[in-house]
Amino acid sequence: MDCLQILDSGKAALKMRVMEIKHTERTREIKRQVLFLCIFLSFFCRVRSEQVRYSVLEETEKGSVVGNLPKDLGLDARELSKRKISISSEKPYFTLNEQNGNLYVNERIDREEICGKSPSCVLKLEAVVHNPMNIFHIHVFIDDINDNAPHFQEENIILKVSESSPPGAQFSLGNAEDDDIGINSLQTYQLSSTPYFKLDFKENEHGDKYADLILQKQLDREKEHTLHLVLTALDGGKPAKTGTTNILVTVIDTNDNMPIFTQTVYKVNLKENAPKGTSVLQVKASDLDEGSNADIVYSFNKIPEKVRQKFNLNPRDGIITLKEMIDYEESQIYMLTVQATDGGGLVSYCKAEIVILDVNDNPPEVVLTSVSSTVLEDSMPGTVIALFKVHDPDSGENGEVTCQFRDLVPFQIVSSSDNYFKLLTDSYLDRERASEYNITITATDKGIPPLSTYKTISLQISDINDNPPAFEKFSYTAYVPENNPSGSSIFSVKASDPDEDHNAQITYSILKSNIEDVPLSSYLSINSETGTIYAQRSFDYEQFREFQIQVQAQDGGSPSLNSSTTMRVCILDMNDNTPQILYPSQGTESSSLFEMVPRSAESGYLVTKVVAVDADSGHNAWLSFHLLQATEPSLFTIGSHTGEIKTARALLEREAVKQRLVIMVKDNGQSPLSATVTLNLVFAENFQEALPEMDTQPSDSDYQSDLQFYLVLALALVSFLFLVTVTLTIMIKLRQSKNPTFLQCFIPDAKTGAIFPPNYEDGTLPYSYQVCLSSESRRNELTFLQPTVQVAENILNSLNSDNPLMFNGGKKLDGEANEGMVSLLPFLYNLI
Numbered sequence: 001m002d003c004l005q006i007l008d009s010g011k012a013a014l015k016m017r018v019m020e021i022k023h024t025e026r027t028r029e030i031k032r033q034v035l036f037l038c039i040f041l042s043f044f045c046r047v048r049s050e051q052v053r054y055s056v057l058e059e060t061e062k063g064s065v066v067g068n069l070p071k072d073l074g075l076d077a078r079e080l081s082k083r084k085i086s087i088s089s090e091k092p093y094f095t096l097n098e099q100n101g102n103l104y105v106n107e108r109i110d111r112e113e114i115c116g117k118s119p120s121c122v123l124k125l126e127a128v129v130h131n132p133m134n135i136f137h138i139h140v141f142i143d144d145i146n147d148n149a150p151h152f153q154e155e156n157i158i159l160k161v162s163e164s165s166p167p168g169a170q171f172s173l174g175n176a177e178d179d180d181i182g183i184n185s186l187q188t189y190q191l192s193s194t195p196y197f198k199l200d201f202k203e204n205e206h207g208d209k210y211a212d213l214i215l216q217k218q219l220d221r222e223k224e225h226t227l228h229l230v231l232t233a234l235d236g237g238k239p240a241k242t243g244t245t246n247i248l249v250t251v252i253d254t255n256d257n258m259p260i261f262t263q264t265v266y267k268v269n270l271k272e273n274a275p276k277g278t279s280v281l282q283v284k285a286s287d288l289d290e291g292s293n294a295d296i297v298y299s300f301n302k303i304p305e306k307v308r309q310k311f312n313l314n315p316r317d318g319i320i321t322l323k324e325m326i327d328y329e330e331s332q333i334y335m336l337t338v339q340a341t342d343g344g345g346l347v348s349y350c351k352a353e354i355v356i357l358d359v360n361d362n363p364p365e366v367v368l369t370s371v372s373s374t375v376l377e378d379s380m381p382g383t384v385i386a387l388f389k390v391h392d393p394d395s396g397e398n399g400e401v402t403c404q405f406r407d408l409v410p411f412q413i414v415s416s417s418d419n420y421f422k423l424l425t426d427s428y429l430d431r432e433r434a435s436e437y438n439i440t441i442t443a444t445d446k447g448i449p450p451l452s453t454y455k456t457i458s459l460q461i462s463d464i465n466d467n468p469p470a471f472e473k474f475s476y477t478a479y480v481p482e483n484n485p486s487g488s489s490i491f492s493v494k495a496s497d498p499d500e501d502h503n504a505q506i507t508y509s510i511l512k513s514n515i516e517d518v519p520l521s522s523y524l525s526i527n528s529e530t531g532t533i534y535a536q537r538s539f540d541y542e543q544f545r546e547f548q549i550q551v552q553a554q555d556g557g558s559p560s561l562n563s564s565t566t567m568r569v570c571i572l573d574m575n576d577n578t579p580q581i582l583y584p585s586q587g588t589e590s591s592s593l594f595e596m597v598p599r600s601a602e603s604g605y606l607v608t609k610v611v612a613v614d615a616d617s618g619h620n621a622w623l624s625f626h627l628l629q630a631t632e633p634s635l636f637t638i639g640s641h642t643g644e645i646k647t648a649r650a651l652l653e654r655e656a657v658k659q660r661l662v663i664m665v666k667d668n669g670q671s672p673l674s675a676t677v678t679l680n681l682v683f684a685e686n687f688q689e690a691l692p693e694m695d696t697q698p699s700d701s702d703y704q705s706d707l708q709f710y711l712v713l714a715l716a717l718v719s720f721l722f723l724v725t726v727t728l729t730i731m732i733k734l735r736q737s738k739n740p741t742f743l744q745c746f747i748p749d750a751k752t753g754a755i756f757p758p759n760y761e762d763g764t765l766p767y768s769y770q771v772c773l774s775s776e777s778r779r780n781e782l783t784f785l786q787p788t789v790q791v792a793e794n795i796l797n798s799l800n801s802d803n804p805l806m807f808n809g810g811k812k813l814d815g816e817a818n819e820g821m822v823s824l825l826p827f828l829y830n831l832i
Helices: 003-020 024-049 069-073 077-083 111-115 305-310 687-693 704-735 788-800 815-823 825-831
Strands: 051-057 065-068 086-088 094-096 102-105 122-129 134-143 156-162 170-172 186-191 197-203 209-215 226-235 242-252 265-271 279-282 297-300 311-313 319-322 333-341 347-357 365-371 374-376 384-391 401-405 411-415 420-425 436-445 452-462 475-481 489-492 506-513 524-526 532-535 546-555 562-572 580-583 594-597 606-609 611-613 624-630 636-638 644-647 658-666 674-683
Touching: 051 065, 051 069, 065 069, 069 122, 086 094, 086 365, 094 122, 111 134, 122 365, 122 384, 186 197, 186 209, 197 226, 265 279, 279 347, 297 311, 305 311, 305 333, 311 333, 365 436, 365 452, 384 436, 384 452, 401 411, 411 436, 475 489, 489 562, 506 524, 580 674, 594 606, 624 636, 636 658
Parallel strands: 051 134, 156 242, 265 347, 374 452, 475 562, 594 674
Antiparallel strands: 065 102, 086 122, 094 102, 122 134, 170 209, 186 226, 197 209, 226 242, 279 319, 297 333, 311 319, 333 347, 365 384, 384 420, 401 436, 411 420, 436 452, 489 532, 506 546, 524 532, 546 562, 580 611, 606 644, 624 658, 636 644, 658 674
């Protein structure tokens, strides 16, 4: 048996026992037993059903204690402030003290107003306990007290009874009403003493108790034409309450036949949405009398005023029509008593039972009991978001409600109990995907057509630090021109974090680089807030061309998350290096460079090749060669990209055999840089022929006045040497067994007769070969004590060296003096 049934049965039995005991003290003892048994049974039921049940009498004073919730729920009283217990109900009949957990009566409780004639009156409360959230169902049973006396609809009942009515004739008196229930409701009727009538007590299937008047002795109008009776209705309360009505019986003359209804009880079903004026049913009675005694008039007999407002009875045809809209939720059945009265005053009665059929005219109602406005995005699936109740006053399938979401959301609805539902998380939430949800719950009944109600709950998702910063790219490349200003911005990295607030505050830093020889801080720095990277020094492309660094982005969460990216810094070359000419090599300030070209050279003859390099790269290192100046511009061409100098045609007889070329090497930079070199060419078939032309141009003008002096001195010296040479020739020939080794710098070729350097082997000269090298001996004065051959050799070497022979304290011979000395070389050579 269910606990609630046990409780009700126990209470009913004990109440019956109380009724049987008349002594006051015994009654109080029994009430205490009732209370103890109720508490015991409530505790027993709570253990099994996980519900808390209390019982309280109606009309209990405001502020009376109903019970202590924490104690009955098994909660620790010390945790009340943390658990935050609260109650919710549709009407504030009770209040909860959050400090001690006592449940108090908050306002007057009228059982009849709340539950009407319902045998069981229960107020349902919900105790919501937070941290963690849980709900407990509280049922407060409202016990009836005898606070309502029975009462009749009419203070006076008028009956017209024919004197010819036989004993046993029955006259309906209707019923009294009592708003109480159970033993406190209407129990019986009493009729004042009279020899003519007795009272017949009846109870229908719905529990309504009626009183009918039965004629015991035939009336005699001539003796008594009027009778005054009193009908008393009594309830079962202690003490009992009563209600009375006066019955006035008028004895009328003989009317042999009473009206007779076709049915004793008329039953009909009526939908609650029936419109006004709807014909509900028709009662029909007939009378065998004739004339006025057969004229029947229909009327309601002793029905409540509320029912009279709903229905109308046509007194002539007995048709009952609807006066106003009816509501199934207000009353499910109407019992009407209809009387038919003929012209002679005889009355008969019938019952009209109108059963109201429910239609789906009420949409479900959604009541939020508890709701959370925010939830952490890492909350476990199954976290309770809200607790709500769904109520539909319709009955049957019209009152059965299902709940679902209007949109697809990561939540679920779980039925709790007694039309309560929980809104739970169905999966892990992601604030970065959805920072808030407007959860619309659709409550739909099963009626035809179904009715729905929408309830929207706004839920904010709180952020946690679950996303590391992310750079826009996995790696970056920054291009920095060399010679950049120190401290200038060279690049900017950007990372984003989908979190919010401090979880999205990003700090940038440089972790490491592949530069090992010097600290990274001397090269680069980064703004920790913006990610802008600055150069701490000026870069040189020729020193290093690229390096890599690793940049880290870290958020401000706790614990913080980070990510990194690689940035390659490429140094862009700038045109900051002048081309360097490797060949022909630059001579000293006072020397000239010579190349020998055969006189027989034809057009296209490769004279030499200018070789140059540029420390820059790319376009800045693309070199072009240009002929700036030439003795005969039309005689030579130069490859603009190869640097090869070739003859454009053959040398004419009238043209000088000595040609001077100025060559410019230029790079391809935006602001091009260039270098020049001067090259002297001598057209000759052999070195001996070219030697007279290989003179060095003077670089100073302060000794030009001494040229003639040098020439005369040279002629005198040659003459003296000639005499010394003739004298010593024989002596030298006799002493040496081999050929003289002086003048080995110029050994005649046995085949061609041409003179080449001693390291000449294959008959070709490199482009870089300078025809005459500097002498090992760089003496500033002539030594007349030297052997003649050695003197000649010194003269020859001095004439062909980069540093010509010097006389008169180190002064150089001018060009004419050198030419004069050169004219003596054949003579000296033949002499040797």
